[in-house]
Amino acid sequence: MIRFLVIIFSLFLLLVVLGGGSSLFVLWRFGRDLPDYKQLADYRPAVMTRVHAGNGSLIGEFARERRLFVPTTAIPRLVIDAFLSAEDKTFYSHPGIDFAGIATALFRNVWNVMDGGKRRPVGASTITQQVAKNFLLTNEISIARKIKEAILAFRIENAFSKDRILELYLNEIYLGIGSYGVAAAALNYFDKSLDELTLEETAYLAALPKAPNNYHPIRNRKAAKERRNWVLRQMADNSVISPLDAKRASARVLLMRRPDPTRIFEAGYFAEEVRRELLEKYGENRLYEDGLSVRTTVEPALQAIADQELRAGLAAYDRRHGWRGPLTRIKVTDDWLTALGKVPIPKGIGNWYTAVVLKLNAEKAEIGFSNGIEGGIPLKQLIWARPWRKGERVGPRVRRPSDVLNVGDVVAVAAVPKTDKSYHPGYYSLQQIPAINGGLVAIDPHTGRVLAMSGGYSYEASQFNRATQAMRQPGSAFKPFVYAAALENGFTPSSLVLDGPFVIDKGRGQGKWKPANYTKRFYGPSTLRLGIEKSRNLMTVRLANYIGMDKVVDYANRFGIMEDMPPLLPMALGAGETTLLKLTTAYAMLVNGGKRVVPTLIDRIQDRRGRTVFRHDARDCPGCVSSGWHGQVTPQIADLRQQIIEPGTAYQVVSMLEGVVQRGTGIRIKVIRKPLAGKTGTTNKNRDTWFMGFSPDLAVGVYIGFDNPRSLGRRETGSSVAVPVFRDFMARALAKRPAIPFRIPPSIQLVRIAGETGLPAGPNERHVVLEAFKPGTVPNNSGPVLDGTLAAEAINTSKRAGTGGLY
Numbered sequence: 001m002i003r004f005l006v007i008i009f010s011l012f013l014l015l016v017v018l019g020g021g022s023s024l025f026v027l028w029r030f031g032r033d034l035p036d037y038k039q040l041a042d043y044r045p046a047v048m049t050r051v052h053a054g055n056g057s058l059i060g061e062f063a064r065e066r067r068l069f070v071p072t073t074a075i076p077r078l079v080i081d082a083f084l085s086a087e088d089k090t091f092y093s094h095p096g097i098d099f100a101g102i103a104t105a106l107f108r109n110v111w112n113v114m115d116g117g118k119r120r121p122v123g124a125s126t127i128t129q130q131v132a133k134n135f136l137l138t139n140e141i142s143i144a145r146k147i148k149e150a151i152l153a154f155r156i157e158n159a160f161s162k163d164r165i166l167e168l169y170l171n172e173i174y175l176g177i178g179s180y181g182v183a184a185a186a187l188n189y190f191d192k193s194l195d196e197l198t199l200e201e202t203a204y205l206a207a208l209p210k211a212p213n214n215y216h217p218i219r220n221r222k223a224a225k226e227r228r229n230w231v232l233r234q235m236a237d238n239s240v241i242s243p244l245d246a247k248r249a250s251a252r253v254l255l256m257r258r259p260d261p262t263r264i265f266e267a268g269y270f271a272e273e274v275r276r277e278l279l280e281k282y283g284e285n286r287l288y289e290d291g292l293s294v295r296t297t298v299e300p301a302l303q304a305i306a307d308q309e310l311r312a313g314l315a316a317y318d319r320r321h322g323w324r325g326p327l328t329r330i331k332v333t334d335d336w337l338t339a340l341g342k343v344p345i346p347k348g349i350g351n352w353y354t355a356v357v358l359k360l361n362a363e364k365a366e367i368g369f370s371n372g373i374e375g376g377i378p379l380k381q382l383i384w385a386r387p388w389r390k391g392e393r394v395g396p397r398v399r400r401p402s403d404v405l406n407v408g409d410v411v412a413v414a415a416v417p418k419t420d421k422s423y424h425p426g427y428y429s430l431q432q433i434p435a436i437n438g439g440l441v442a443i444d445p446h447t448g449r450v451l452a453m454s455g456g457y458s459y460e461a462s463q464f465n466r467a468t469q470a471m472r473q474p475g476s477a478f479k480p481f482v483y484a485a486a487l488e489n490g491f492t493p494s495s496l497v498l499d500g501p502f503v504i505d506k507g508r509g510q511g512k513w514k515p516a517n518y519t520k521r522f523y524g525p526s527t528l529r530l531g532i533e534k535s536r537n538l539m540t541v542r543l544a545n546y547i548g549m550d551k552v553v554d555y556a557n558r559f560g561i562m563e564d565m566p567p568l569l570p571m572a573l574g575a576g577e578t579t580l581l582k583l584t585t586a587y588a589m590l591v592n593g594g595k596r597v598v599p600t601l602i603d604r605i606q607d608r609r610g611r612t613v614f615r616h617d618a619r620d621c622p623g624c625v626s627s628g629w630h631g632q633v634t635p636q637i638a639d640l641r642q643q644i645i646e647p648g649t650a651y652q653v654v655s656m657l658e659g660v661v662q663r664g665t666g667i668r669i670k671v672i673r674k675p676l677a678g679k680t681g682t683t684n685k686n687r688d689t690w691f692m693g694f695s696p697d698l699a700v701g702v703y704i705g706f707d708n709p710r711s712l713g714r715r716e717t718g719s720s721v722a723v724p725v726f727r728d729f730m731a732r733a734l735a736k737r738p739a740i741p742f743r744i745p746p747s748i749q750l751v752r753i754a755g756e757t758g759l760p761a762g763p764n765e766r767h768v769v770l771e772a773f774k775p776g777t778v779p780n781n782s783g784p785v786l787d788g789t790l791a792a793e794a795i796n797t798s799k800r801a802g803t804g805g806l807y
Contacts, residue, residue, distance in 0.1 A: 045069055045171050045181070047291025047608055051274055053298045054451075054603070058264050060271035062278075064288045066188070067180035069608050072167040076195050078240075079182060082206035083170065085234040088127040092162055097126060127169050128156055130209075175205060176212030189217070191259045199241065200249040203231040217256040225254045267303050268459025269439075270296070270450075273468055274601050281614075291608035296601055297449035297616075302442055305732045306452040310440045313725035314457050314704065318434035321713060322394040323385035326409035332358055340370045343410050348433050348461030355428070357409045365401040367413065367428065377401070377413060380422045381429040392713030404430070433457070436712070438704035438722075439466035439580045440729065445588035445699045447617070448597035450581070466703060471577040476535045476718070477681030477690040478561070478574035478583075480590065480653050482544050483532055485555045487649045489547045492777045493656055494758030497531060497539045498787040499523040504569070515541050515573065518682075518717075525785045527758040529769065532656045533664030535680060537573055544572035546786055558644045559586035560596075574681060583692055584701030590657075591677070591694040593745065594650035595641035647745040648774045654742050655772045657693070665719050666691065669727045674739045676730060680718030685711045691722035696740045698733065702726045749773045758783075 048063030072080070084091050156165060171181040179185035182205060186194050190201050197205070207215055207227040215224040229250040236246035274296055278287045286292070327346055330339040340356050355367040355375070364376040385404040387395035398404055405411070413428035434457055442452040455465030464470070487493070500522045504513045517523075517537050531539035544552050549567035556565045562578045565571055585599045605614040623635035657677035660666045665680040678693020688705040689712060702722040705712065712721060744750070751760060755767035759779055 044290070044608075045168075046289035048184075049278065049287055049290065049292040049294065051271055051294045051296060053265055053267070053296055053300050053303075055300060057300050059267045059296065059298065060264065060275065062275055062288055065180045066178045066184050067171065067291075068183035068187070069171050069181065069291050070183045070194065072163050072170070074194075075170060075182065076197070076202075078199070079194055079197065079202050079205070080166065080170075081238075081240040082202045082231060082235060083182075083209075084127075085238045085240055086203075086206040086231045087130070087209060089234070089238050091127050091166070094126060094128075097129065128165055130173070131165055131169050132156060173209055174212065175208045176216065187259055189256055189258075191257045198249075199245060200228065200232070200252045200254070203235065203249065204228040204254060207231045217254050221254065228254060265300050265303070266307070267298055267300070267453075268463075269455030269465050269467065270298050270303065270453045270601065272459070272463060273453065273455075273465060277601060278605075292613075293606040293608075293610075294602060295604045295606075297444075297451060297603055298453070298601070299451045302452040302733055303454070305729055306440045306442060306454040309725050309729040309732070310438060310454045310702075311457055312728065313702075313721070314434040314436055314438060315432075316724065317436055317704065317712070317716070317721055318432060319384045320394075321392045322388035323404055323430075323432065324388045324435065326405070326411050327354065328410045329406070329408045330356060330410060332356065332408050336368060337370065337372060340368070340410065346412070346433065346461075348458030349412055350458065352412045352414045352431050353428075354410055355413050357405045357407050357411065360402050360405065360407060362400055364427075365405050367411075375413075375426040375428050377405075377428050377430055378416075378422055378424070381416065381427070385430055385432075392711060392716070433461070436704060436706055437462070437466055438702065438725075439470070440703075440725065441467050441581050441584040441701045442729075442733070443584055443588045443597075443599060443699045445592040445597065445694060445697065448585065448588065448599045449603070449616075450599055450601050451698075453581075453601070462707075464707065466707075467580045469579070470703070470705075470707075471579060472688045472703060472705060472709075473574055473576065473683040474561075474578055474583055474690060474692075475574040475681035475683040475688060476537075476540075477679050477692045478556075478572070478576070479532060479535065479540050480657060480679055481555045481559055481561065481586065482540055482552055482572050483528055483656065484590070484645055484649055484653050485551045486528065486543050486547050487652050488645060489551060491528060491543075491547075492773060492779070493529045493652050493771050494527050494753050494773075494779055496525040496527060496758055496783065496785040497543055498785055499526050499531070499536050499539050500787070502538050502541050502545075513569070515570075525787075527753075527755065529656045529659055529771070530755065532679070533659045535660075535665050540572055541569055542786060545569060555645075558596075559589055561586050574683065580701050580703040583690075584699055587678070587692045587694055587701065588699035589644065590650050590653050591696065591699060591742070592641075592650075593647040593743070594643055594645035595639075596644050597641060646774075648747050648772075651742070651745050651748055652772045652774075654694075658742065659769065661693070665717075666693070666723055668719065668723050669693070669730070672727065672731050672734070674730075674734055675741050677742070678726065680723060682717040682719075686713065686716050687711055689716065689718040689721040691718050691726040693726055693730075695730065695734060695737075696742050698730075700726060700729060700733075702729075744772070747775055749775065749778065751778050 045067055046063070046065050047067050047069040048061050050058060051060040053059050174180055175182070175185035177188050179188045183194055185205050185208070186192050186197055189205065190197065192201070204217070204224065207224070207230070214220060215227050217224045232246040232250050235241045236243045274294065275287070278292070278294065282290070328343055330336065330343065336356060336358070340354070343354060345354060353369060355369050357365050358368050358374070359366040364378045365382070366374065366376050368374045379401055382401055382404045383398050386398055389395055412431040412433065414431050416423050416427045416429050437456050439456065440452070440454045441450065443450055453467050455467045456462050499517070502515055506513055515537050518535065522538070523536065526536065526539060549569060549571065552572055553565045553567050556562050561582055562576050565576050581599055585597065588597055589595060600616045602614065603616050604612060607613050619637050619640060621635050621637050623632070626632065654677055657679055658675065660679055661669045661676050666678055669676055669678070674695065676693060676695055678691055681690030681692065682688070687709045688703065690701070690703050692701045694700065702725045704721045704725070750770050751773055752768050753759065753771040754761045754765045755769050759781070761768040
């Protein structure tokens with residue numbers, strides 16, 4: 001008997017030794033080349049960057065993987081319990097491997113094989129093992145990988161807390177339809193945050209980790225519901241919920257609700273400009289993976305107005321210059337629906353429809369849509385479509401639909417609104433995507449915050465941002481800065497300058513430079529105010545020549561309009577190149593009293609943990625942080641803005657630009673009946689048109705021109721093209737704001753001046769203006785007229801530039 005016991009003990013000891021040796025060998029063999037699990041301590045899952053408007057509206061998301069990082073402390077307990085019930089109910093008690101689960105799975109799988117293999121094999125991977133596989137290993141199906149997974153699971157359990165392991169798992173796991181992590185899945189499947197999920201929705205998400213594509217709630221509805229109900233039963237078995245709650249939730253329909261695309265406010269050009277700025281500031285990895293939360297300056301209400309009015313202005317110009325033809329042509333047969341369905345929808349068509357012309361008669365064009373519905377375009381909606389001619393001219397008047405359209409033409413149309421006199425059910429208007437383009441920028445002049453930015457007719461059609469990327473000549477919109485330089489060098493708004501011929505010999509063999517006014521006329525001695533109100537080129541050139549182009553260059557630099565501007569006289573007429581954003585910012589610095597502001601699209605940036613990593617307004621304000629009002633002294637924040645010109649000079653320019661709206665080239669804006677000021681700009685051969693202006697608290701710039709510069713046509717100037725856009729934008733933007741007058745510096749003296757002579761006005765004087773003067777500069781009698789006798793040659797004979805501004 002003793003001998004038998006010795007044999008049994010020896011065999012047992014041998015098995016232990018062999019087992020221990022085998023285990024050590026396995027650990028040595030598979031554990032020596034394993035990835036370093038300690039890297040998980042510094043693991044930061046790739047999280048999308050989200051960009052918000054000033055009011056909190058979402059305007060953009062940038063990511064390689066659509067993941068939202070949520071710490072376990074912020075994840076609802078029900079969500080955690082659902083995933084633990086479905087994936088690893090002993091998570092908080094096992095050491096990384098669930099030995100009981102492995103034994104149970106092994107027994108079930110053996111029984112399944114003996115029963116004919118009708119059921120799928122059962123796994124026993126713990127959440128820790130899944131973390132090891134997802135983060136450190138591949139998806140290879142092999143015994144070796146499972147052994148490595150188990151070894152890593154032990155090591156991870158020894159190195160990290162259970163909550164940290166769970167946090168890694170719930171934020172990394174892929175749950176289908178581009179969703180990484182539970183927070184992203186909640187948004188993509190149900191358009192909800194985690195704390196808004198119902199019990200049945202939570203159970204559904206917990207059903208997805210094994211095979212998300214197999215449980216799609218629409219394509220595989222039956223399997224998805226069965227898997228969800230299984231999770232509910234598991235939760236009830238684990239006493240997470242009651243059996244009654246599980247039964248009720250199982251009876252509910254599985255409904256998927258994708259995120260509403262309209263929850264992202266459309267501000268394509270603005271959002272893309274923010275993306276470029278973030279890319280330059282932080283690099284590609286931080287932008288797409290670091291989960292930044294960006295609060296921008298855009299005001300959705302102003303942005304919507306900007307987009308609408310710019311589109312309307314571009315369309316209005318485009319219609320004035322005729323019909324360029326259909327989108328394409330197809331054969332109209334009995335199968336025209338199929339042919340029309342194959343026509344690609346052009347980018348930039350927006351809310352319009354594509355239709356094919358089926359028949360033509362004297363009253364209308366009969367059209368058909370890809371859904372089989374038919375309608376008509378009445379002649380009244382075709383009158384505008386005179387044929388386009390080279391040079392932005394138009395052909396003969398339209399007298400019948402066949403003058404515009406042919407059977408088989410595929411065109412863009414829009415339903416005739418009920419407010420239109422030609423409205424009739426089933427009637428449509430002919431539309432055309434403009435060939436011209438432009439931009440609009442609105443800025444808070446006191447802070448530089450960009451409140452709206454529209455960089456073109458359609459972001460879908462072209463991502464080129466005409467507000468920030470298009471380098472264009474500003475033309476006469478540059479003139480106020482020449483006048484600002486003059487006002488700080490001995491001139492007043494009532495100083496007289498000769499509006500007469502100006503000729504400079506550019507040198508041997510170079511000919512003569514002879515700038516001219518838009519009207520090709522001369523007006524004799526005129527005040528600076530009149531020169532800017534009527535946009536007189538000859539006065540501006542004579543003024544720049546007298547004060548010196550070096551001063552004009554200095555002011556262009558001060559206002560950030562352009563760097564390294566050559567000191568050539570044509571530059572005084574806006575022959576240099578700048579962007580709409582830079583020029584709008586320069587005008588903002590005029591109306592804010594001559595203080596430097598830097599345009600910004602971003603107010604604040606926070607990292608994934610909510611820490612502020614960037615703030616545009618970097619000023620300290622210790623007294624601004626308070627739990628409430630307790631009668632304390634109002635905090636005073638220091639004004640750190642640099643004074644780039646005298647406040648008095650800035651106001652004098654503003655006052656003269658107000659005259660542009662009241663009496664000059666911007667008179668179409670006067671109908672708004674609120675204090676507004678600004679300047680038109682049109683370049684040589686009418687290639688670029690501008691209006692730059694402001695109210696006391698809003699600076700706005702409008703640029704319109706072709707992407708490949710060419711003439712906009714005869715008589716198309718800043719007054720006819722850009723001014724209407726500015727006017728309509730300001731009318732809506734200021735509709736609910738009080739009429740605030742421009743702020744006058746204490747040093748300024750207002751005097752009634754005769755507009756023609758520049759002298760104090762008598763009692764019966766006509767054309768009187770209230771002029772702004774600095775102390776000691778009010779004229780008592782007629783002063784000298786700047787007529788060019790003291791002019792010095794100021795044009796570089798080695799270079800030749802266009803004349804820039806015209807009107």
